[in-house]
Amino acid sequence: MKNILVILFCSLSTGIFAQIGVYTESPSQLLHIDAAKNNNNSSPSTSQMSDDVVFTSDGKLGLGVIDPKAKLHINGSLRVNDGTQADGKLLMSSNDVGLATWGSVKINKIANWKLSGSVNVPASGMIQFTGTSAMVDNEIDGLSAGTNSLRIPRGKYIIIVNGDLAPASEYGIFTVKTSVDTPFSFYYSEWLGGATFLLDLTNAKYANPETITIYFTPVSTAVGATNYYYTKPPYTNTFWYTFSIIMI
Structure with a gap:
């Protein structure tokens, strides 16, 4: 009888x-x-289970949910304060052991600037392109269209240039200038398509924002074995040039 009671x-x-x-x-x-x-x-x-906490027989912890699907299942917000949190940071694994910390992720932002108008091209000498300056689109804080110029904040950028003097068959040197130097100069003919250069404005010698202006130096010369000559200045033509700007 005792054994039966115990069982x-x-x-x-x-x-x-x-x-x-x-x-x-x-x-x-x-x-x-x-x-x-x-x-x-x-x-x-x-709503009733939003305040519930459960621990399952297979080791899962549920907060705000009574049927957790992972080792930790949270139905609600998560707050992690370790002293490194800041606006714009993401929670990420710091190493191969999976320790989560707050870190910054570099996101490439882009913008497109266009300068267009008409220009009197002399027989020789460098001329500045002046016309209508406008941002086509812009994701970069501090970057804006100036009068005949682009105002761009300190940083590093990849610039892709496209443009044309129309309807002339131009041949010459396309030049980009800052307030203190010339970061890009390039010979081209007929039209300028997809020329790419690095613009590094991290040095303290640059203003913030820096003013970027563009120029053209005509060159009259024979090109190739057929002695084909491009249109010789002087002439007056319309122009358009675009800068596709990628912040890196």
Whole structure:
């Protein structure tokens, strides 16, 4: 009889303590805490379970959810304050052990600037392109269209240039100038398509923002074995040049 009682007591104990509920009479997991005591049945609504905490028999922890699908399943916001958090940072793994820390991710922003108008091209000498200066689109803070110029903040940029003097078959030197130097100068003929250069404005010698202006120096010369001559200045033509700007 004693052995029968012991077996019966053990069976009852196993049934009673298989799931533990705190503030709930219907625990859904090994440990179920209904912090607000607002679950009135075994199938609480989303709002009712928002204050629940569960720990499952296979080691999952659920916060705001009673059927967690991962080792840690949170239905709600997550706040991590380790002293390195800041606006614009992302939570990422710092090394191969998966330690999460706040870090910065470089995102390439782009912009497109266009200068267009008409120009009197002399027989010789460098001329500045002046006309309508406008941003076609812009994701770069501090970058803007100036009068006949581009105002660009300190930083590093990849610039892709396209443009043309029309309808002339021009041949000459396309030049980009800052307030202190010439970061890019390039011979081209007929039209300027896809010329690319690095613009590094990180040096303190540059203004912030720096003013970028563009120029053209005509060259009259024979080109190739056929002695084909490009249109010789002087002439008056319309022009357009675009800068596709990638912040790196």
